[in-house]
Amino acid sequence: MKSKAVFYHAGCPVCVSAEQQFVTALDPKQFDVEVVHLGTQPDRLGDAKRAGVVSVPALVLDGAPFHINFGAKLSDLDA
Amino acid sequence: MKSKAVFYHAGCPVCVSAEQQFVTALDPKQFDVEVVHLGTQPDRLGDAKRAGVVSVPALVLDGAPFHINFGAKLSDLDA
Numbered sequence: 079m080k081s082k083a084v085f086y087h088a089g090c091p092v093c094v095s096a097e098q099q100f101v102t103a104l105d106p107k108q109f110d111v112e113v114v115h116l117g118t119q120p121d122r123l124g125d126a127k128r129a130g131v132v133s134v135p136a137l138v139l140d141g142a143p144f145h146i147n148f149g150a151k152l153s154d155l156d157a
Numbered sequence: 158m159k160s161k162a163v164f165y166h167a168g169c170p171v172c173v174s175a176e177q178q179f180v181t182a183l184d185p186k187q188f189d190v191e192v193v194h195l196g197t198q199p200d201r202l203g204d205a206k207r208a209g210v211v212s213v214p215a216l217v218l219d220g221a222p223f224h225i226n227f228g229a230k231l232s233d234l235d236a
Contacts, residue, residue: 099218105184139178146223
């Protein structure tokens with residue numbers, strides 16, 4: 079069974095670069111990858127917070143948050 | 158041809174967690190992954206710096222540095 083990977087971003091240049099290189103680098107046999115743009119999908123902010131995401135871009139692998147470089151704080155997206 | 162991915166770490170708990178989840182998540186068809194422990198391989202600090210790595214754990218994909226969470230500053234390892 080594949081694991082779930084969720085890549086949270088907010089459209090910033092750092093996010094886009096990370097998305098293009100990181101998301102495509104994951105093993106497609108191991109992961110179903112979902113890409114969530116928190117700027118256009120603010121209803122997913124709750125999911126991101128519950129997974130422990132504090133900044134974007136971030137990748138949640140099997141429920142564990144990994145913050146990749148730094149684009150923006152989650153709190154700055156939560157208007 | 159496979160791309161080169163280098164995972165730099167320093168044996169810290171944050172590093173080990175990132176290594177176990179991240180390195181194994183990369184697509185083995187796309188990447189040859191090398192894991193470098195900068196504590197035991199200080200001769201590799203120059204490579205890490207030249208790739209733009211400023212903290213560990215970090216993954217360099219095709220020459221671009223991605224800092225994953227935060228374990229230690231590279232400058233703290235460079236005694």
